[in-house]
Amino acid sequence: MQRVTITLDDELIAELDRFMKGRGYQNRSEAIRDLARAGMQQARVETSDSGDCVAALVYVYDHTVRELAKRLADAHHHHHDLSVAAMQVHLDHASCMEVALLRGATQEVHHFAEHVIAERGVRHGRLVAVPVEVKQETHAHGKDQAKRHPHIHVRHAG
Incomplete structure (x- = not known):
């Protein structure tokens, strides 16, 4: 794990502290790590040109x-x-x-x-947005005869 130093204005620190208190974070590092992960995951979805x-x-x-x-x-x-x-x-x-x-x-x-x-x-x-994969699958539902239709499967973040 690496230590980094960032500078945040007082209003943003106050907002971060309120966020931490509301979510039960023990320290700012945990909160910032989770926020960074969430932001990067959303950015990957937003910048994905395929799928x-x-x-x-x-x-x-x-x-x-x-x-x-x-x-x-x-x-x-x-x-x-x-x-x-x-x-x-x-x-x-x-x-x-x-x-x-x-x-x-x-x-x-x-x-x-x-x-x-x-x-x-x-x-x-x-x-x-949630990335998905659409697959054509053949199977029966209940007593119905098997038929081919699309199923939507969530793609897992990489």
Whole structure:
């Protein structure tokens, strides 16, 4: 194990200390190691140009922004091959939160998410993607005759 020295501003240290207390970390090194691992794992998924993924795109938008709801719906329709399902929650008189479940080529899912998040009136957006492998498998379910259909298997981080 190597020792490294980093410099953090007071606000970030206070936030780190609150994070540690809330999660039960014993020291800053443990917390920073876990945060670094999580960040690097997410970065690997985000920069992966190959393979498929399943993902949750969460975003908050102002539905009073002209035509925004229509533009978002149109985006999902234009990418119906990626959009599996969506759920919307009204937060207040103007704000809506939507959770969109996506599945497809990692690069296409990220491109779609970036497009949605960049729309004027979208206030917050985050994509959580999980790398998967889609395999065609043949077997029966219950008393049904065996048939070939896709199964989605989570790829383990390397």
